[in-house]
């Protein structure tokens with residue numbers, strides 16, 4: 118094989134394996150076009166940032182990917198399989214987990230119980246087995262409990278027995294991540310995980326996101342904090358008014374005049 122042929126074979130882009138494909142998705146709410154022909158691919162093992170000004174369509178995109186909304190046009194595929202239009206729990210079972218912009222924990226349950234609820238998405242215990250406390254029920258219960266402890270340690274929540282509502286704001290956000298990880302996702306979607314964080318908390322979140330990726334989980338991140346986005350993502354997709362206006366490496370996106378204009382609120386041709 119010549120050197121040129123070797124270069125072609127080892128070309129990184131050729132080796133990338135698509136995990137999630139958003140294929141020309143349009144989503145309308147009455148007269149509002151929340152997503153307008155949005156098209157991008159998320160590759161296995163990467164951390165992709167989804168950014169854009171308020172109302173750009175980022176959360177709607179997450180909602181379309183996780184079964185909350187069905188696209189008006191286009192489709193979304195996960196590991197090659199069409200998922201747009203599927204029920205939320207089916208999409209969770211296929212391996213997509215998410216956190217929400219606003220914390221959605223069970224406040225009167227302990228941190229550990231909140232994580233164990235997340236793991237339930239994968240339990241095989243039937244209603245009969247659970248009702249009669251058959252051996253399979255206890256096996257899954259014990260494994261789920263051990264795994265929940267591990268996940269809490271992994272995200273840095275050190276009080277498993279504390280009620281969720283008594284945890285600090287930062288711990289609650291981390292607990293949400295642990296609960297999402299309890300479903301053993303291949304893809305984790307984080308919707309503004311650093312909202313309300315101070316700089317030190319943002320730094321440790323950045324480390325946690327990298328640690329999650331290092332365990333083999335692909336990450337899609339919606340985040341307004343540019344330092345965090347630039348510091349942790351491999352690539353970035355930018356939305357504005359429901360349309361994709363840029364895609365590329367963090368440095369490319371940062372220097373893109375259309376992106377600068379979108380954030381500064383000036384027309385592109387004036388940038």
Ligand SMILES: Nc1ncnc2c1ncn2[C@@H]1O[C@H](COP(=O)(O)OP(=O)(O)OP(=O)(O)O)[C@@H](O)[C@H]1O
Pocket residue numbers: 146149150151169170171172173174175176177178
């Ligand atoms: N259920 C809905 N019904 C009607 N319009 C909606 C609905 N959900 C979102 N929209 C509209 O779709 C557009 C995109 O909203 P979306 O929440 O996805 O933006 P975003 O980029 O996540 O914004 P933010 O950064 O403020 O969270 C907005 O104009 C919003 O008002």
